[in-house]
């Protein structure tokens with residue numbers, strides 16, 4: 001088994017981005033600028049946003065964190081989105097999900113200018129991605145494609161099974177894997193909660209991308225020898241032996257699978273860091289597409 005070290009790879013890519021930022025933001029041009037909006041007190045969201053902002057600082061981006069209380073109204077959030085859309089000093093921004101229940105996430109996503117949608121959630125970017133046109137790819141699938149590419153994992157013609165069909169992970173990664181591109185050209189099966197005999201699919205898979213949100217769901221007896229496993233899941237489970245009282249595990253049972261697979265991503269340290277790096281790549285691209293070409 002070979003580990004796909006998302007943390008190390010993400011550090012390499014961040015160094016590449018930092019070098020490019022240094023080169024591009026000469027002649028007194030400002031560096032790329034990412035803004036993040038966090039509404040409410042969800043502790044996991046606060047950690048994700050902090051990681052994103054800290055990563056910006058490390059690679060020479062400007063970053064702005066806009067923190068709003070849980071009771072922020074939908075109209076107030078829409079106003080923040082409008083301001084960020086208009087702000088010429090911001091290249092890209094994200095609104096951290098999930099949002100409080102009284103705010104319609106879809107409405108917020110639709111309000112974001114697709115040119116600044118570095119999370120790649122806007123239907124305009126999603127549609128372009130599906131048609132193979134240049135677009136800001138959703139950060140997690142983008143990170144997975146980068147991992148497959150940099151680890152030289154052959155995808156073409158392979159039997160890929162994606163578990164989970166969310167708009168931000170399962171559905172877009174199934175599109176990217178099946179696109180006529182490199183990496184891509186895979187034969188993809190997308191499984192979900194209504195799939196019958198799911199193991200019939202996973203046992204035939206050369207590559208499995210799992211994004212269910214169910215701790216340690218995928219076991220060795222569900223896969224064939226030599227399978228590649230990309231584990232997107234991040235689940236917090238109780239661990240009384242730890243000081244914190246919990247630990248993070250993926251959707252794949254790492255211990256159980258490690259003897260049987262050819263490659264596997266760990267949790268933590270796999271897909272998660274690559275998601276952040278992809279967001280930074282999208283922001284750099286937005287900076288080049290709009291700020292640098294217009295100044």
Ligand code: NDP
Pocket residue numbers: 140163164165166167168169170191192193194195198211212213214232233234235271272273275
């Ligand atoms: P969602 O909760 O939006 O979707 C889960 C999917 O799993 C759904 O399509 C659901 O099917 C399917 N599902 C649930 N139970 C089963 C089952 N028993 N058998 C088959 N399919 C099932 O998930 P997300 O994509 O948002 O997230 C998935 C996981 O990935 C979570 O742990 C999340 O924390 C993590 N994540 C990690 C990221 C990273 O950067 N590493 C980024 C984003 C998410 P149906 O559609 O039928 O309901």
